Amino acid sequence: xxxxxxxxxxxxxxxxxxxxxxxxxxxxxxxxxxxxxxxxxxxxxxxxxxxxxxxxxxxxxxxxxxxxxxxxxxxxxxxxxxxxxxxxxxxxxxxxxxxxxxxxxxxxxxxxxxxxxxxxxxxxxxxxxxxxxxxxxxxxxxxxxxxxxxxxxxxxxxxxxxxxxxxxxxxxxxxxxxxxxxxxxxxxxxxxxxxxxxxxxxxxxxxxxxxxxxxxxxxxxxxxxxxxxxxxxxxxxxxxxxxxxxxxxxxxxxxxxxxxxxxxxxxxxxxxxxxxxxxxxxxxxxxxxxxxxxxxxxxxxxxxxxxxxxxxxxxxxxxxxxxxxxxxxxxxxxxxxxxxxxxxxxxxxxxxxxxxxxxxxxxxxxxxxxxxxxxxxxxxxxxxxxxxxxxxxxxxxxxxxx
Amino acid sequence: xxxxxxxxxxxxxxxxxxxxxxxxxxxxxxxxxxxxxxxxxxxxxxxxxxxxxxxxxxxxxxxxxxxxxxxxxxxxxxxxxxxxxxxxxxxxxxxxxxxxxxxxxxxxxxxxxxxxxxxxxxxxxxxxxxxxxxxxxxxxxxxxxxxxxxxxxxxxxxxxxxxxxxxxxxxxxxxxxxxxxxxxxxxxxxxxxxxxxxxxxxxxxxxxxxxxxxxxxxxxxxxxxxxxxxxxxxxxxxxxxxxxxxxxxxxxxxxxxxxxxxxx
Ligand SMILES: Cc1cc2nc3c(=O)[nH]c(=O)nc-3n(C[C@H](O)[C@H](O)[C@H](O)COP(=O)(O)OP(=O)(O)OC[C@H]3O[C@@H](n4cnc5c(N)ncnc54)[C@H](O)[C@@H]3O)c2cc1C
Ligand SMILES: Nc1ncnc2c1ncn2[C@@H]1O[C@H](COP(=O)(O)O)[C@@H](O)[C@H]1O
Numbered sequence: 001x002x003x004x005x006x007x008x009x010x011x012x013x014x015x016x017x018x019x020x021x022x023x024x025x026x027x028x029x030x031x032x033x034x035x036x037x038x039x040x041x042x043x044x045x046x047x048x049x050x051x052x053x054x055x056x057x058x059x060x061x062x063x064x065x066x067x068x069x070x071x072x073x074x075x076x077x078x079x080x081x082x083x084x085x086x087x088x089x090x091x092x093x094x095x096x097x098x099x100x101x102x103x104x105x106x107x108x109x110x111x112x113x114x115x116x117x118x119x120x121x122x123x124x125x126x127x128x129x130x131x132x133x134x135x136x137x138x139x140x141x142x143x144x145x146x147x148x149x150x151x152x153x154x155x156x157x158x159x160x161x162x163x164x165x166x167x168x169x170x171x172x173x174x175x176x177x178x179x180x181x182x183x184x185x186x187x188x189x190x191x192x193x194x195x196x197x198x199x200x201x202x203x204x205x206x207x208x209x210x211x212x213x214x215x216x217x218x219x220x221x222x223x224x225x226x227x228x229x230x231x232x233x234x235x236x237x238x239x240x241x242x243x244x245x246x247x248x249x250x251x252x253x254x255x256x257x258x259x260x261x262x263x264x265x266x267x268x269x270x271x272x273x274x275x276x277x278x279x280x281x282x283x284x285x286x287x288x289x290x291x292x293x294x295x296x297x298x299x300x301x302x303x304x305x306x307x308x309x310x311x312x313x314x315x316x317x318x319x320x321x322x323x324x325x326x327x328x329x330x331x332x333x334x335x336x337x338x339x340x341x342x343x344x345x346x347x348x349x350x351x352x353x354x355x356x357x358x359x360x361x362x363x364x365x366x367x368x369x370x371x372x373x374x375x376x377x378x379x380x381x382x383x384x385x386x387x388x389x390x391x392x393x394x395x396x397x398x399x400x401x402x
Numbered sequence: 403x404x405x406x407x408x409x410x411x412x413x414x415x416x417x418x419x420x421x422x423x424x425x426x427x428x429x430x431x432x433x434x435x436x437x438x439x440x441x442x443x444x445x446x447x448x449x450x451x452x453x454x455x456x457x458x459x460x461x462x463x464x465x466x467x468x469x470x471x472x473x474x475x476x477x478x479x480x481x482x483x484x485x486x487x488x489x490x491x492x493x494x495x496x497x498x499x500x501x502x503x504x505x506x507x508x509x510x511x512x513x514x515x516x517x518x519x520x521x522x523x524x525x526x527x528x529x530x531x532x533x534x535x536x537x538x539x540x541x542x543x544x545x546x547x548x549x550x551x552x553x554x555x556x557x558x559x560x561x562x563x564x565x566x567x568x569x570x571x572x573x574x575x576x577x578x579x580x581x582x583x584x585x586x587x588x589x590x591x592x593x594x595x596x597x598x599x600x601x602x603x604x605x606x607x608x609x610x611x612x613x614x615x616x617x618x619x620x621x622x623x624x625x626x627x628x629x630x631x632x633x634x635x636x637x638x639x640x641x642x643x644x645x646x647x648x649x650x651x652x653x654x655x656x657x658x659x660x661x662x663x664x665x666x
Contacts, residue, residue, distance in 0.1 A: 040467070043627065046627060146541070146544070147541065150536075170564060171544070171561075181529070182537060186624060187495070209633070210524060211413075212523065214632070214633075217629065218629040220626055221625050223624065263541045264572075265569070265570055270566040279564060283665075307664075326564075331438065332439065332581075340661070362636075375636075375639075378640070379642055379653060381641075381649055382641065384646075387646050388646050388649065388650065391650035396657075400665060
């Protein structure tokens with residue numbers, strides 16, 4: 001038996017080169033009029049299998065040693081993200097999306113709530129669509145800590161066997177679920193922007209951008225449960241609150257040993273500038289090198305203040321120390337997906353676009369009419385940001401009555 | 403102390419372009435580079451070694467050509483490069499990748515800190531670092547922007563959060579993933595380049611790391627890609643023209659609804 005995951009059936013290949021053209025990874029070449037797959041580049045994405053008109057490419061079926069008994073796994077879970085007892089909006093987005101998935105599957109939607117003195121928040125999750133809340137209320141869980149949080153999740157998953165587990169694609173979410181997925185041997189798809197249930201197999205279809213948004217991939221987990229995904233902020237609709245909704249709160253007992261952590265938080269410093277977390281902001285105003293001097297960043301701040309917006313920056317602005325790194329948008333910064341993004345004096349290099357091009361509406365202000373940022377902008381303004389931003393600040397304060 | 407960095411070779415996004423005819427990525431002639439975040443991981447490992455003494459080992463799992471990434475790391479000052487490469491690894495998702503790397507790390511054995519980039523620029527998952535930590539049952543500090551203290555038994559590092567940062571103390575050995583803010587990667591030295599050319603790169607296959615076959619590659623990967631497609635291109639935008647004052651009024655009119663909704 002060959003270990004190769006994918007192969008060309010030479011007898012069927014006619015050398016038409018369709019597959020070489022569709023391969024997103026440049027992994028197929030023609031050799032004497034036969035397609036040859038370079039396995040060191042191939043990611044087994046299947047684009048060629050779909051494109052081949054002659055059924056000449058075949059992906060081998062997986063040999064699954066420890067197949068989970070899929071029938072045992074039920075319900076859609078949402079991991080609640082809370083900070084100081086305040087539930088982050090990404091949780092409500094997950095509940096909105098989770099409700100749809102649970103209804104499609106004919107299953108229940110459950111929220112997992114970990115924290116300290118947090119019981120009073122369970123109703124907020126029920127009001128947003130949760131049928132059940134699994135609550136672990138312990139002083140050790142007052143703030144996020146990798147090991148206890150992961151261990152509690154693992155314990156809950158092993159006991160209750162959810163079919164789907166969703167978590168925000170945040171610092172906390174990504175650190176946490178990566179540990180959990182490895183432990184329970186689940187498939188984990190990062191940073192999803194669309195979720196759906198396959199009508200036939202009932203598997204979760206998880207769609208996510210890769211290569212800085214240049215391609216999209218749809219991923220499923222056919223033989224393992226739970227199916228785990230982190231979901232990007234701001235792409236899913238928040239669940240509507242319905243205060244009178246009722247649900248069940250299940251208080252979960254947890255053994256002391258599970259709450260142990262080898263690491264210890266010795267300090268926490270809140271950053272002054274980040275009054276608005278840039279990944280959570282509905283509106284982001286970002287400044288780049290085009291602002292020319294640190295004091296000019298003030299016009300961005302003033303505009304953002306009027307809009308109640310978060311403040312972002314290009315790497316050039318961060319490297320010049322005009323604003324802390326936590327505000328950097330892009331490949332080596334954060335990926336954001338606000339409703340509205342203002343790029344002010346930002347050229348729009350691919351590394352910057354990787355972090356923001358999925359924003360719903362993009363406004364670009366740049367002196368240079370050929371700046372690449374205009375290729376992705378919904379509205380483009382060729383002009384001096386330092387002149388235009390104060391005018392916009394005035395116009396928008398009129399609208400918002402500020 | 404032995405510091406280990408896990409690095410990945412990725413296509414340089416500078417060069418990644420979409421083929422307008424077929425709407426797919428054109429990767430031909432695209433240069434392969436070390437994942438940008440991993441450059442910070444290498445630099446931090448070198449700094450920790452210079453501070454504490456010891457060695458830095460770079461590990462990459464990938465095709466034979468990924469050797470180039472290891473040579474580049476050596477040119478920066480890394481002592482040893484290990485290439486983990488086998489056809490059986492093809493089709494690995496993050497579960498299988500972190501399993502494979504953890505087996506290689508077990509073979510290395512005496513690691514003090516294992517350093518990862520925050521995420522790889524092709525997959526962008528940020529899952530492999532914590533995944534390896536879990537396979538090896540090690541504590542982790544993710545999104546590190548500064549190492550504050552390190553001694554024989556413990557490390558204190560600042561982790562970047564959405565709202566600020568926190569300092570975390572961990573016993574050693576541990577896993578760290580680093581963000582860009584942590585340092586400024588050095589350029590290769592002349593001596594480093596010479597060393598890189600001469601260095602012998604160790605290559606380990608599946609048998610060398612005593613990996614279980616059913617946990618590798620396609621079979622070891624719970625996730626399966628069912629479709630890859632190019633996202634619909636953004637609609638061509640509208641350029642606003644006129645005097646700055648007029649433009650501001652126009653834009654305000656267009657964005658009015660979005661702004662009022664977003665602000666509520
Ligand atoms: C590995 C790697 C990772 C990277 N990661 C990131 C990342 O995460 N995020 C990121 O942003 N970048 C990243 N970069 C850098 C990126 O390639 C660009 O260098 C950076 O985005 C440029 O920032 P900028 O647009 O502010 O500056 P510039 O490219 O210098 O652009 C400034 C723009 O301002 C315009 N301008 C000048 N004056 C005015 C004015 N008065 N009014 C209006 N417009 C004006 C100019 O026409 C110009 O278009 C990365 C690069 C590499 C190699
Ligand atoms: N194939 C690989 N070989 C070595 N290190 C890797 C590999 N894939 C990922 N990594 C490491 O894991 C980090 C996170 O990658 P990812 O989870 O793919 O975003 C990277 O920055 C690397 O440090």
